[in-house]
Amino acid sequence: MAEPSDPRVAVYIDFDNIVISRYDQLHGDQRFHRDKARNFSPARSKSEVATKLHDATIDVGAIIDFASSFGSIVISRAYADWSVPVNAGYQKQLIERAVDLTQLFPTTAGIKNGADIRLSVDVVEDLFRLPDLTHVVIVAGDSDYIALAQKSKRLGRYVVGIGVAGGTSRSLAAACDEFADYDALPGIKPRKNPTAPRPTVADEQKEKPAATKKKTPDASAKADADAPADPQRAATDLLVRALRLGHAKDDEDWLHNSAVKTQMKRMDPSFQESALGFKSFSEFVKSRADVAELDESNQTRLVRLKPGVNLP
Incomplete structure (x- = not known):
């Protein structure tokens, strides 16, 4: 049981935002949508897009660990359409870290699922329902969350933002009390060349995909991963x-x-x-x-x- 004086933290993850931002950071602006990556799962496909998704995998554990450094986590929610293959592949990782999965279905023919609205409403409701919450951690880079960060601060909470470099609004970072770059979180392996500009479409056309083929894990490796940890x-x-x-x-x-x-x-x-x-x-x-x-x-x-x- 947490001590009465222990800070109490609520974590809210716009999962589509962070997954798409990471993919585009590594593979080029708008590449996630051009590749239609939401329809692929690294665990169930050997395609080039699945390999790129694997390279851009988000480490949920590193995010939750960082959030826990502010106090005891009493709320942790991730918002996405979990029926989509790319998101479904994260369900085990999220559940193992006790993250509640909030299902959001697309509200239009496109991919917009209204996560920003649903997440914002839940945060404000939780702040009034749980007056002892001391910290709000928003994992997203969308400028739509600026008003939420400002509102949370006005209600006396310490607001922490976590986003992907290149996919984060500077105004959102400024609206938070503290903002952390995903790549700088403890436990995240640094990119090979973090100072290099994000790839462009012209850069991608110069590359030869055939030269970047990677080996897929064999059955023994998968068995080792499923084995109980020592x-x-x-x-x-x-x-x-x-x-x-x-x-x-x-x-x-x-x-x-x-x-x-x-x-x-x-x-x-x-x-x-x-x-x-x-x-x-x-x-x-x-x-x-x-x-x-x-x-x-x-x-x-x-x-x-x-x-x-x-x-x-």
Whole structure:
């Protein structure tokens, strides 16, 4: 159970917006619509578009982890038409992170599903219904959310925006108390050339698609992915993610032991060091000496990522 003083966070994801923005960021402006990528699923197709979708996969876990660094997540919703193949492929990833899937059907013959209106109405309703909400995290880059961000701030909430570089309105970023670039989130692998301009149609015509063919995962790789995770390995990964997030947020070399444990519990409420065979959290950290260092020279125990650790 969260402490009464613990900040309470609500996360709202315009899923179509973030998926399309990421795809266009990597493959060219308006490429998502030209490729009709919404009709493809990387897991069920070996086409070129499916490969491009795989390359542009959104890491939902990194988004939720970042949001949890502000406090306990009490609401997390993603808005999209989940019957569309490209979105359906994310359902397992979202459900595993306890994200509610809000179904939106297209309201016109096009692809517009009204996510901005439905999301905005839900946010305002939640702010009045739950006066103890302290943070609102909006995952989108659409300028339609400027009024929502401003309204949330007027109601006394701290507004955090998350968007994809090149697909985010500067006015939306300015309307938030804090705005994070998806590529800069802890856990997101940097692009090969993040300073390069977004590809254009002319650039794409110069490329030879045949030279970019990739191998698809074999059955054994899929079986490994479906296998139950080793609890000890999962706990180590969780510790690294929490430390990485803490260092990125606070820009501190050493973090409080208790704060790291709290962050781990936010990201995975099932974490218990006792279930892994340790009497205390400090003992658990000591057992991970290959990735973390513990300073017990003072009454307040401090922990940090071991220098030189290659982060996943």
